[in-house]
Amino acid sequence: MKQVKYILAAVFCLLTTGAFAQTSRITGNVSDDMGPLMMVNVVEIDQNNRIVEGAVTDFDGNFVMLVRNTKDKLKITYVGYKDVILDIGTRTVFNVKMKDDTTLDVVEVVAQKRNETNGLDILDREVSVAKQKFSMSEMEGLSFASVDEALQGQIAGLDIVFNSGDLGAGTQMRLRGTSTITGNAEPLIVVNDNIFEMPTEEKGNFDFSTANEESFAQLLTVNPEDIESIEVLKDASACAIWGSRGANGVIMIKTKRGSRGKTRVSYSYRFSQAWMPKGLNLLNGDDYTMLLKESHFNPTQSSTASNAEELNYNPTFAEYENFNNNTDWVKAISSNGFTHDHNVNLTGGGDRAQFRISGGYYHQTGTVIEQRLDRLSTRMALDYFVSDRIKVAADFSLTYTNNDRNYSGLLSTAQIIMPNMSIWAQDPQGNDTQDYYIMRQTASSIFDGNQKNYINPVAVGNQAWQNEKSYRITPQIAVDYKLLGLDRDETQLKYYGMVNLDVATTSSDDYFPNSLSTQGWLNTNVNKSSNNDNKSLSFTTRHRLTFTPHFKNEKHYFTIMGQVEMNIGSSSSQNAASHGIPHGIISPTTGSYLTSSSTGTGQWRSAAMSFSAVYSYMGGRYSATATLRRDGSTRFGNAHKWGNFPGLSLRWNVVDEPWMKWSEKWLSMLSIRTGVGITGSTPGSEYLHYTTYSNNGRYLDMNAVQQGGLRLTDLRWAKKTEYNIGSNIGFLDDRLTADINVYKNVTSDQLMQNYSIPNYNGYSSLAYRNTGAVSNHGWELNLQGNKVIKVGKDFYMNCYVNVGQNFNRIESMEESVLNSQNGDYNFANNSYLGRIQVGNPLGSFYGFRYLGVYEYSYKNWEKALAKMNDSEYTPSRIVAYDANNNPIYGASCPIAYDEEGKVIYGANGKPLQMVFGYEEGNQRYRFRGGDAIYEDINHDGNINELDIVYLGNSNPAAQGGFGVSFFYKRLQLKTQFTYRYGVDVVNQARSDVENMYSNDNQSIAVNWRWRKEGDQTVIPRALYNTGYNFLGCDRYVEDASYVRFSYLQLSYNFDAQKLKKYGLNSLYLSGSANNLFVWSSYTGLDPEISVGGWGRASDNAKTPRSKSYTLALTIGF
Secondary structure (H helix, E strand, O other): OHHHHHHHHHHHHHHHHHHHHHOEEEEEEEEEOOEEOOOOEEEEEOOOOOEEEEEEOOOOOEEEEEEOOOOOEEEEEOOOEOOEEEEOOOOOEEEEEOOEOOOOOOOOOOOOOEEEEOOEEEEHHHOOOOEEEEEHHHHOOOOOOOHHHHHOOOOOOEEEEEOOOOOOOOEEEEEOOOOOOOOOOOOEEEEOOEEOOOOOOOHHHOOOOOOOHHHHHOOOOOOHHHEEEEEEEOOHHHHHHHHHHHOOOEEEEEEOOOOOEEEEEEEEEEEEEEEOOOOOOEOOHHHHHHHHHHHHHOOOOOOOHHHOHHHOOOOOOOOHHHHOOOOOHHHHHEOOEEEEEEEEEEEEEOOOEEEEEEEEEEEEEOOEOOOEEEEEEEEEEEEEEOOOOEEEEEEEEEEEEEEEEOOOOHHHHHOOOOOOOOOEEEOOOOOEEEEEOOOOOOOOHHHOOOHHHOOOHHHHHHHOEEEEEEEEEEEEEEEEEEEEOOOOOOOEEEEEEEEEEEEEEEEEEEEEOHHHOOOOOOOOOOOEEEEEEEEEEEEEEEEEEEEEOOOOOOOEEEEEEEEEEEEEEEEEEEEEEEEOOOOOOOOOOOOOEEEEEEEEEEEEEEEEEEEEEEEEEOOOOEEEEEEEEEEEEOOOOHHHOEEEEEEEEEEEEHHHOHHHHHHOOOEEEEEEEEEEEEEEEOOOOOOOOOOOEEEEEEEOOEEEEEEOOOOOOOOOOEEEEEEEEEEEEEEOOOOEEEEEEEEEEEEEOOEEEEEEOOHHHOOOEEEEEEOOEEEEEEEEEEEEEEEEEEEOOOEEEEEEEEEEEEEEEEEEOOHHHHHHHOOOOOOOEOOOOOOOOOOOOOOEEEEEOEEEEOOOOHHHHHHHHHHOOOOOOOOOEEEEEOOOOOEEEEOOOOEOEOOOOOEOEOOOOOEOEOEEEEEEOOEEEEOOOOOEEEOOOOOOOEEOHHHOEEEEEOOOOEEEEEEEEEEEOOEEEEEEEEEEEOOEEEOHHHHHOOOOOOOOOOEHHHHHEOOOOOOOOOEOOOOOOOOOOOEOEOOOEEEOOEEEEEEEEEEEEOOHHHHHHHOOOEEEEEEEEEOOOEEOOOOOOOOOOOEOHHHOEEOOOOOOOOEEEEEEEEEEO
16 A cells, blocks of 8 residues: 555656656746836747736736747737737747837728617617617716616616615616506516516515515615626517517616726715605694694584693693694604715736626715615626637625614604604603603504604614615526637627526514503513514526528528527525514514514526528628527416417518618618517415415314415416507618617406405415406607717717507406406595406506585585675585586586586575585585585586596606717716606605694695685585595696706826826716706606506606716716
8 A cells, every 4th residue: 555655756756856847937028119018918838829828017017927838829918909929939028119000001991880679789780670779878977876867768668666765675677568457567587688586585476566675675776886788679670589488578688798908996875865845834733733633623613632741732631842832743754865886897818718797896875864875785796708609607695784774664754753752751851862752652642553663763863773675696607619710701600508696695683661551560662672584596508509690692691590498496594573572682583582584496497499580682781580489487387387478570681772862862771560469477375386375374263284276277368468559760871760660569368366255165365367458559669869069079969769659558458357456445535446447558547536625514505505606716626527528517506507607406495515426324414515526427416436537657758868969079978857747646645744634744745725704715624534535536636747957077088198197097087966856837846756566667766876976976986
């Protein structure tokens, strides 16, 4: 055995001796006519032209390197200089003087833009599908937390709405309308050819109709600084390559990569300060107490509020100082927000390898107290050319986010909590103590159920908290292999293979301390906490073969691609909640009472095969693109596991026709495009075609296992068929371009969730059912102007305008589905009828028409009728319409009118009194003076469900953006405006502060409320817990159209030549003002409201988007 060891040791010594014999140490210096050159690439290349060793010169131009083989060559490269190649041999010192590479012969270069469409690399002028590209360089110097913010107003037909102004709130995106009633309507996100899966949930179980704003924020966790360009695929022929996942459009993100040249270092810093726009004008403490006394007096004509010491300003009251204030709660929870955005990147490489490494730190505080967002991100990209045929691309990204949110919505509470109450507990002399004041549970009974439940928002912001941490790692490796041919003038066969791993974890914790509660320790709201942990893992592999034959006849061009891909994923979750936790310990399982706990797991698999082909004739004058994708999903039974999704598009470049020669001086492009395609959608859950069981059943007071639901073996793909006709127009060498599209899509076999069924079989609903159809049709226009105005060689102007108009319609739906989804009206205040109605769009509102306030009670009907004859009186109550649809006015008291505008009299000879259809006990509510007037549609004197009408919908009639940029030498001035038109929103926040129904604080608008007989106003009387003055009606359905001045930016880019003497390559400075103005008739804080269930938008007093300014610096070495 020892002999064997000695032999191995001897062999090893011989091998290493031979290896060292081949290596040698060389030194040298690189310079030009001006002196030494730093950061010059010095590499050893072998006989196959592969790099085996390398070095970079220092500040004095010196380098030191170990050479592996003296038979190799030394290659010295530097941007702007001619390459130098030397034999190594026995030389050990190399002093090289490089020559400027500026003495090139004049050559004519014809550049043609190329574009990747459906996996094929084709000329830009041959693209026949509807798509739009956006370069992130346009956003340099601006501060964005995520890329979707930068896209707003840039893409025609893409409607992007901020969920709120809270940190990490995210956005909602709709491309060409909403095509689903209960499913996912967001476009697919693709980063570097890899689908960006939902990180914290199994994507299939994510409910987009009820998701909160934090859930949407998870869709994009890519640092905007790493993004090079974004391309949006719009029509089905463009999206067919993505099959079922591209049904709502595709947003393709391409990140930056390394480039050949010396290593360059770039650092950028952006600083922003933000503040909340001015909000609602609310009552102060004095006006609030007067209102409450009146609202409690009006229903019974006796004041129950007179016994509430909290409203009486009685100095002998023990807590007098705590309720003797005029607190501005909104101001108290507001804060100036600050953003610090640091990014550094290194890029460079030689002939064989290029790299880019970036790191970013984003820190932001909110415009509401105790909000903070931190994000650390890094991304690495390496491209290595093994040979002229093989390229290996490796990518790695890591993102960590830490988001401190408020425990609850502080702004909504600040708007309705008692303004006469103090923030801090007061001592008997009226001085602030160090403790927050929390209303006692023994306070006056009139505050039960409302003000006693509103916890001091300043205290909640500072002592309660919610935190979410997330990690996301995405390594990817890809290989490009040119099996046949190297250049485009040869027949080519290319292989592309990719493997991607996507790992995401999210952990969220919240804590509500006992210091914010005046309830006993056994209450579940005392020292309560919850924890949610989610993990997901997704593996994707994609393999593609592309064949492009070379034709001697250059009139023909053809390329075809075949691709297979597979995706496997899994997720797990764990949730726990508890109360009674020892103070300072936030683990929900430590020394506490467990309130709830649950775990969950999920798995999914999908496979797909796709084919694409492009043919063009006469140099691209005529071109066609065909696509077919076959998708398989485990969410369907065997009968419908696979779906086929084809696409076909054509393009005719009219400008290339010989008979268009007369326009060649001013018309650079005129083309007509047309396309048709089918995409599909899957249900949002796994295991639907299996019989599942759960352990949450009960039998004879014991836990039991029960069947989870009915098997769905015949569920089918929802299919979206889309037609598109478009045109591309360019003038004056494309200085002015127009991209026009007209489209229509119909989504059939809608996947309706939670379909109700008769419960005689033991179940009340099906998880999904195929039924109904939804359509969208509209048009888009994108205008781009490049140097449309030019003065001399130093000044010019660029501009852009885009507009998209979409019309949504429910085309069909089974009657049984409509009956199950459309519930009965509940005759409650603040309630809109939830309804799906064929012929109307998704997101529709149904309710009553509000006509004002009754000036007189029924007992004064004669006085009200007599007032109609007063020439100085201006009536406001519309009771009917004539044959020309002109309004007919009637007396402003609760009496009924017929369809001709005549008073309806009863058998007693008196007018019929208006009543509300809902019975209270054995009688109906009779309207009185000061009550709201609702239109009696059927003129029967009874306001009920028969008077409910269509009020509007939350789909914008038009949306888009426009901007102008001015350039003078190195100085730039950029502007951007975004707009939405014809969108309706329920202003729930306004309803909450104008209804005068509870003890909530109200806006100053209620100072114009009805107080006595004959008052003419549009604000009803104050009625505590009585009446129907804020039924779901058009009073609070407002037009939320707006034009927003998104930003104004001034920037300067320094001359690179002048920076060289300071050792710099680039220097960029900018300053911008963001969200400067919003022009809108909307009365809420911000007209930009995201949609909720069934596509309806409701403003619930979320934090509005902030105003801010940004200072930016980018420096390159």
